[in-house]
Amino acid sequence: MKNRIKVFRAMHDLTQENLANALGVTRQTILAIEKGKYDPSLELAFKIAWYFKVPLEEVFLYEGEVPGS
Amino acid sequence: MSHRLYNEAHMKRNTFYLLAGIVGLALVGIFWLSVEIRDPLLITVAFIAGVILLYGLRYRITDRIEDERTILISQKSAMRTIEVFWVLFFAISLGGAVIGLGAPGFSRPPHRPPDEGLIPLGHLGITQMALLCLMIFLYVGFKMYYARQYGEWDTDEEQD
Numbered sequence: 001m002k003n004r005i006k007v008f009r010a011m012h013d014l015t016q017e018n019l020a021n022a023l024g025v026t027r028q029t030i031l032a033i034e035k036g037k038y039d040p041s042l043e044l045a046f047k048i049a050w051y052f053k054v055p056l057e058e059v060f061l062y063e064g065e066v067p068g069s
Numbered sequence: 070m071s072h073r074l075y076n077e078a079h080m081k082r083n084t085f086y087l088l089a090g091i092v093g094l095a096l097v098g099i100f101w102l103s104v105e106i107r108d109p110l111l112i113t114v115a116f117i118a119g120v121i122l123l124y125g126l127r128y129r130i131t132d133r134i135e136d137e138r139t140i141l142i143s144q145k146s147a148m149r150t151i152e153v154f155w156v157l158f159f160a161i162s163l164g165g166a167v168i169g170l171g172a173p174g175f176s177r178p179p180h181r182p183p184d185e186g187l188i189p190l191g192h193l194g195i196t197q198m199a200l201l202c203l204m205i206f207l208y209v210g211f212k213m214y215y216a217r218q219y220g221e222w223d224t225d226e227e228q229d
Contacts, residue, residue, distance in 0.1 A: 016225075024136070025136040025138070026135075026136050026138070026139065028138075028220065028221060028223075029136050029138040029139075031225055032138060032219055032220030032221075032223065034225075035220055035223055037219055037220030037223065038141075038219045038220060040137070040138075041137050044137060
């Protein structure tokens with residue numbers, strides 16, 4: 001799953017540490033999500049989207065196959 | 070006053086690791102003392118006390134060290150460790166049960182004296198302890214594997 005957290009961080013002038021502290025996770029988790037090494041839980045994904053005040057699908061992009069298509 | 074004491078009791082992650090090392094060394098010393106005075110209760114009680122102390126201290130760490138990703142890493146490592154370990158532990162314990170059931174205390178008609186070549190039961194305790202040590206290595210190995218998979222040691226331009 002791709003994401004645009006880095007872009008949104010840049011837009012809000014935030015470091016990984018700032019964002020991590022605001023969301024209650026470690027900086028390494030933000031880094032792992034940005035690099036695509038870790039897919040966050042639905043709860044954390046919503047928290048990230050809400051933090052940037054945008055819909056979830058603007059931050060996270062699902063590129064897998066859609067079942068039944 | 071109590072709030073101040075509570076804050077003072079909090080510590081950094083490295084302080085915790087240092088204390089864990091000291092507790093570990095103390096336990097090694099107590100183990101040898103236990104062997105010297107032939108008192109197994111001493112090391113048993115000391116080990117449980119040491120683990121409880123470390124669990125208690127862990128909650129006083131101020132740096133954030135745990136979140137959903139680290140919990141996932143720990144869960145996966147623990148699951149894989151158990152998957153591998155229980156087979157080894159059960160196999161060795163089955164051997165122990167065979168020796169135990171073959172001993173005079175569990176005599177079955179007709180009673181058969183224990184074979185000379187059988188491992189004494191006390192040795193099984195040492196074997197099981199060695200297996201538990203192996204379990205720790207196994208867990209650390211799996212933890213390193215999953216930590217690497219989930220980007221624990223990745224760096225980027227923001228890294229100090």
